Amino acid sequence: MSSRSIDPRSELVFDIHELGRRAGAMKELTVDVPAPDGIGNDVIGVPTGSPVHLELQFEAVVEGVLVTCDADVQLAGECARCLTEIRSNTRIDSQELFLFPGKEPDDEEANRVEGDLIDLEPVLRDAVVLDLPFIPLCRDDCAGLCPECGADLNSDPEHGHAEKIDPRWADLASWSTDNES
């Protein structure tokens, strides 16, 4: 992450020049940015370009800049039981320290201030992914689909199949009719 060079044109890159480096200095910012692509997993994630509302607080501390990020994001995905489209909003609060250059140089995992820039994209990405439901459901008690025919049991709770034919008997039935003819 630290070897990545920051793209200053990214809307998730913030210039903290005016914050200065005096511990205690604080800057607050509220912005709406389009979601970068690929936040999420195979079943649920943040649609690319959907609005992300960010309430940010940058606070200079001795080692770097402490960023508090409250993000409102949209989620889109599919219910794991009934495959209905899920659309929801979620709020993700995170806090990350970005080290000033030269601080704790051995820590390769650390987020860093590069020049006067802070890139919040990896932070947002990780925070959202950690917050995603492991098995997304349209509602907690989603009844899912009928294992026989795939009907949605949420809209048809009385759904049932009269006289299931055991596949072994079905074979036998066709065998006997074949031999009668």
Ligand SMILES: [Zn+2]
């Ligand atoms: Zn469902």
Ligand SMILES: [Zn+2]
């Ligand atoms: Zn069915």
